[in-house]
Each structure stands twice: as structure tokens, then as C-alpha cells.
Amino acid sequence: MGNMIPVSRRDALVTDPSRWVFNRLAADYRHRPPYPAALVERLLALAGGAGARVADLGAGTGHLAVPLARLGARVHAVEPARAMLDALVAAAEGLVPAPPSPRAAGLGRGLPVVPVHAAAEETGLAAAAFDLVLLADALHWVDPDRGGREVARLLAPAGALAVVVPSFADTPFQRALADLVAASNPKARPRPPPVGQLCAVAGLPPPRTETFADEALLDDEGLAAVIRSLSYAGPALGPAGLERLLEAARALARAHGGARWSRVLTLEHTRRSSPDLLGPAERGRGWGPAR
DSSP states (O other): OTTOOOBOTTOOBTTOGGGOGGGGTHHHHTTSOOOOHHHHHHHHHHHTSTTOEEEEETOTTTTTHHHHHHTTOEEEEEOSOHHHHHHHHHHHTTOOOOOOOGGGTTSGGGOSEEEEOSBTTBOOOOTTOEEEEEEESOGGGSOHHHHHHHHHHHEEEEEEEEEEEEEEOSOHHHHHHHHHHHHHOTTOSOOOOOHHHHHHHTTOOOOEEEEEEEEEEEOHHHHHHHHHHSTTTTTTSOHHHHHHHHHHHHHHHHHTTSEEEEEEEEEEEEESSOGGGSOHHHHHTTOSSOO
């Protein structure tokens, strides 16, 4: 990538921490519930199994990078917010390096998670080097044209793209909480991220869709931390407005018998190769390019 300093969708330099709201959210972000094991295992399978090379764009504090590494993937965790990346590194401490693999030659020097302080649109990573490029709860922060070109550059010939989009499940508590947040911030109902545009720019077939359910029971502190971590809640409201929202959310949890944080995780994935280039396990399960 030469000597250029990576910039984001909004042309914010990664070297300017004041432009990255998530530098202020890292401590709360770590309190978000983990992704379900079934989703992590599915992503690893899409990558090709243990030893696969994964570029996690917008990796945050490592909610997918770390569990993927635990299962044997070699993950380059790309994150523009330095505080988030520092939290990711702390979460990855103690991980045992994966065994040497010819597929990972020259990548990460054997470390299971390699932190990369960069924007998703301009990672500085090696071209055609990754079996899976992943964006989880991050695409809405990425320019789909520049990001799509970077995905195309990063993917190996048989590589796959996976986009994970979380949304509130249709439960009484989550519906009421969504209404509370929307009342506090009318812009709190974000549009769906441009997955189709990203795939088209990357030269990939339309994606297939799978869904995963996830639920965690949060105590008052956990609920407050998760709400503060939402970009359209914590940093978007002033201190007084945020405190009013948190107080109402705690009361709502009590009225519903607890804060059951229920999500639907939509996984959209596609692959640039033909089924003939897939491994036996994926061919046997019918995985391949979307039709």
C-alpha cells in the first residue's frame, strides 16, 4: 500500500484517535455477549478449517477473531480504533500459537491473532493471501466501493467473503428496548448494510444467507455496558440523556423478568471460486458459490 496512511469511509486517518468513536467505547464493548459457537464454527468451515487465513475487518475487541484463533484459524484482526485493538490484544493473550501451516507461510509469524491498526478500506495486508475475509457488525462503517475493492484484493483464488449482521430479535423486551432507544435517538434504526454492493464491487456472486439465534441474560451492569457500547446510544446522547435511557432500560428489564439480550445474527457469504476448487468437506455439504 506504499506510504499512504489508511483512511476510513469518512476519510478519517487511523492515526487520529479523536475521529474514531470506538476509542471511547472499547471498555464497554468487551461486555457485549460473545457470538454463538455455531456461528464461529460455520465461519471456520467457510474459511477451510484449522490453519485457514482470515482477515477480520473491523475486528473490534476480538469477539470473532479470538474464538476463530482458538479453533486454529490464523487471524489478521484489522481495526482502526487503537483502544479497541489494544483490548483485542489483551483478550488474545495466552492463546497458544497454531501449529506451522504451509497455508499460512509468511503470515503472522505463527501467531494466531495478528493485530493490524488500519481501516478496512486500506488494510496494507498482502494481496490474494486470505481464505476468508470477514466483516462482523462492521460493514455500515465501511465504504462499500473501496471496501469491495479491498476484499477483492485480499481474497485468495478460492477465498470466501462473510458478512455478519446482528439485529434485535423479535421479543417483547427487545422490541420495547428498541422503542426506548429510538425515542432517545430518532436515528437509532440504522439501514441494512450494503452487502450486495460490497459483493458486486468485489466481483463475487450474490451471497447466500443463514441465520443464527443468540440470547444472553444480562445483569444491570452488563445491560448498561452493552447499551453504552451502541454507537447510536452511548456516544450519540449527552450524559443526561444516556442516564435517562439506562434508567428506563433497567426498569424495562425488571418489568420483563430480566434483560434477555436476544439477537438474530444474519450470515451472508459468497465465494469467488467454482465448487471444483472447494475442499472435500465443503463439497460434501453443498457449500460453494451462491446461485
